[in-house]
Amino acid sequence: MNGTNSKNNPVRLQAAHWLLRLEGSPGDGALRNEFESWLQQNEAHRAAFRSAEHTWARLGKLPPELIATPATPADILPLKPRRRPRIFWASAGALLAAACLLLVAAPVIQRHLEADHITGVAELSDVVLPDGSLASLDADSAIAVDYSGAERKVILLAGQAFFQVHPNPDRPFRVNAADLSVRVTGTAFSVDKLASTVTVAVQSGTVEVASPGVAEVSRLGMGDRLVFDRQARSARQEQVVPSTVASWRSRRLVVHDATVGDMVEILGRYLPGMIVVRDGSMNGRSISGVIDLTQPREALNALAESQHGKLSQITPYLSVISKR
Structure with a gap:
């Protein structure tokens, strides 16, 4: 396609x-x-x-x-100043x-x-690609698929996806997210595109990641994760438990040293409307834990309380996190 x-x-x-x-x-x-x-x-x-x-x-x-x-003239009543x-x-x-x-x-x-494939709020979807490879889309995610050239190419337009790739050394599989490029022949890995970062995590096999502003190509194996900072144009590599890669597929999110801002954005994929953090200083704080994605509103409230803040639901489609 x-x-x-x-x-x-x-x-x-x-x-x-x-x-x-x-x-x-x-x-x-x-x-x-x-x-x-x-x-x-x-x-x-x-x-x-x-x-x-x-x-x-x-x-x-x-x-x-x-x-x-808008109100009609008949609806307007005289009011005191x-x-x-x-x-x-x-x-x-x-x-x-x-x-x-x-x-x-x-x-x-x-x-x-x-997009060729897209998910809505709190919707997960498995997509079989033209070569039989599998792409699992997280909530509020989108991909475009291009198999017309020498490569099998997928563009992650938004959100997060987990790929299980059929090996084909003669036709590499590539995922682009923002300016990040992930090249594989056959493996299982996830790519998460957020406003501040793009993260690649490998469950099995190996991948090569080309990052803008980073001269060397990063080679990741099982349990490796690379986090690319989109603003600083820098990358860091760390270790994770392979079984926790793309844990969101079972509606459970394992979080290690993530920022509050990133967690608000991720939980926003499971809640309609928008979430506003009034105090921007909260966004850079780190948080770890396990989040139940079947209860995103409760998870968002717990996140706010962990930062000594409170969650106010202005309407069903507008939530605000502020300091207590």
Whole structure:
């Protein structure tokens, strides 16, 4: 399968942009009329928009009940100065949540257009690749597959994946994540792409990892893990228990010396909406333990409490971690 043939179809991109504009301005009649005109131009437009709507609903990023509808003049009541009714704050909260979630949803829709395989919130999936190799996708993850050239290539667009590769010395298997490149012939390993790091861990076999800014290629064997710092452009190598590699496949996450910021991002794959850490100094702190991914909300609360913080659920789709 070639992952580059139809990912940037302009009609699909237009449909995604229409969805974002309509969700952001539900009461704009002129915008709605312009959209209806575009929709009626041909069946391709209608099919692309149906696909975009299906993706939005499946990923659960922005529920329709959070889209605030502007009040009509008949709904407006005279108020005393410096007083705000409860309905104002409720509407303001909904608008804030909707705005935040739109920021989250835009890259998610773009990712869907680029991906061959994608998972939603708290969804795990096993994908059989064209050569029979297996890719297991963590929640909120996406890959693009390109077997058209001399190499078998997979791009990790987001999230985390575990690969069990069928050996073929004449046609290497390569995984790209950000600027990191992992080359193998046959092995089992995981790649995790976060905002701050990309991590490669080997359960069995060997891999070669080329890191940007690192002159030498890193050779990893069973139980080796390489953590690449995307900002510092540096890598460190460490040992892990092989059986703990990709432990998330059994809904159990073994964490050793991870940062709070990374853990918030990982747990965010299992919770709809977005998580905000008000005190940025928390993000760099280290944490270790075993996390039950079947109870992500409880795990997030425990994480906050371990840092002497508290978790506040503003809406079902907006959570805030702050200091006590």
